[in-house]
């Protein structure tokens with residue numbers, strides 16, 4: 512398993528709409544590098560997800576600064592998966608908000624003895640972990656100072672993150688703590704991985720397409736212009752409506 516980063520990209524923030532910007536996902540899915548959304552507010556920015564490691568978090572923080580946006584003051588986890596949370600230890604002075612179910616899972620993840628040797632041993636025991644654990648090795652050139660950070664603030668149903676910015680727990684097959692963030696004044700809904708099937712190593716033969724029950728929930732949260740996930744480009748509302756009519 513290689514230990515050096517692979518195909519590292521230095522990217523800039525893209526503007527989506529209103530006060531919502533995003534740092535795009537890595538174009539090579541093998542890298543498993545989730546995108547991060549940035550919602551600008553008066554008292555600082557709210558970021559949705561932490562990046563897949565301290566190195567990614569550093570690139571995203573630099574991109575926020577380069578765009579002239581206020582530093583992050585709050586960070587909300589869309590769910591507990593590593594590619595959304597492992598950068599958390601590299602965001603100074605942020606309050607991390609996350610769903611209670613994810614908090615328990617992250618507490619368990621924090622107790623595991625993460626290292627390259629541990630990743631190798633886990634893959635030998637369960638080869639289905641290879642794509643995820645290989646990407647973790649690429650994302651973590653060093654483990655110095657790394658720790659998994661459970662949320663500082665937990666919620667069960669919804670929580671207001673800033674003026675008009677609300678996190679909603681939606682759950683579903685991808686992760687029990689799956690959370691989406693709405694920014695009504697900008698016409699944006701950030702859905703993380705909520706509509707995706709379960710992770711590969713937990714996937715059954717029926718779990719192949721989008722989770723249509725969750726997609727329907729997204730439409731029920733309001734009438735937004737843009738729906739942005741963590742591993743793809745933004746979709747207009749018509750694309751979500753179409754998914755449900757043809758799914």
Ligand SMILES: [Zn+2]
Pocket residue numbers: 590592685686704
């Ligand atoms: Zn995920």
